[in-house]
Amino acid sequence: MFAMLHWLAAARGELVPPPERAGAVLVDLGCGAGLLAPHVRGYRHIGVDMSASGLRQAREHGVTAVRGDVLRVPLRDGCADVVVAGEILEHVTDLDAAVREIGRVLAPGGLLVLDTLAATRRCRFVAIGVAERVPGMAPRGVHDPRLLVDRAALVKVAAEVGIPLRLRGIRPVLSDVAGWLLGRRDSVRLRPVRDTGVLFQGVGRKVG
Numbered sequence: 001m002f003a004m005l006h007w008l009a010a011a012r013g014e015l016v017p018p019p020e021r022a023g024a025v026l027v028d029l030g031c032g033a034g035l036l037a038p039h040v041r042g043y044r045h046i047g048v049d050m051s052a053s054g055l056r057q058a059r060e061h062g063v064t065a066v067r068g069d070v071l072r073v074p075l076r077d078g079c080a081d082v083v084v085a086g087e088i089l090e091h092v093t094d095l096d097a098a099v100r101e102i103g104r105v106l107a108p109g110g111l112l113v114l115d116t117l118a119a120t121r122r123c124r125f126v127a128i129g130v131a132e133r134v135p136g137m138a139p140r141g142v143h144d145p146r147l148l149v150d151r152a153a154l155v156k157v158a159a160e161v162g163i164p165l166r167l168r169g170i171r172p173v174l175s176d177v178a179g180w181l182l183g184r185r186d187s188v189r190l191r192p193v194r195d196t197g198v199l200f201q202g203v204g205r206k207v208g
Helices: 003-013 052-060 095-105 122-133 151-160 176-180
Strands: 025-029 044-050 064-067 080-086 107-118 166-172 189-194 199-205
Touching: 003 080, 003 107, 003 189, 044 122, 044 176, 052 151, 080 095, 080 176, 095 151, 151 199, 166 176
Parallel strands: 025 044, 025 080, 044 064, 080 107
Antiparallel strands: 107 199, 166 189, 166 199
16 A cells, blocks of 8 residues: 555544434545545544455455545435545546546535645646555556646635635654655654645635
């Protein structure tokens, strides 16, 4: 399993508060192998993904696995107290449709947490030109530069579905990266930064 996926799961889990009610539902879009599960205990955790092998692994983490596409999420309207969209929006061919689906399944007052990659030249260099070439960090060829996310467009469509979105950048702690490369650390912390031009997080509550 590529290391960056674990680091990102831990960072996005920090943005999810404890459940406010018994049986609260967290929908994890693009859940992959269910790496978020250890960081969001207490929720009814529903993972949606197209990968059968990923969903099998997610079930092993206690995730209720649902085969489906983020552009047509096979869940009812307003079912989710929390929607998490981690490292998925930079892979979709229709950003507006994906965000509208998020707005559909998120209950009024529900929380959206996301992280994704920005549509900038610097991001293409860092995330594709560098990270995909470091063994064990990110899969080679996983990102299509044409699908990186326009931040203004993301904020606009989120607002249209009633989710005022706040963005912040995140960046690996460089001393942790050095320790990981030297085999002295198993994980790398990601710290918040003001610059959203490479890797960024978004948080917002649906109005209502």
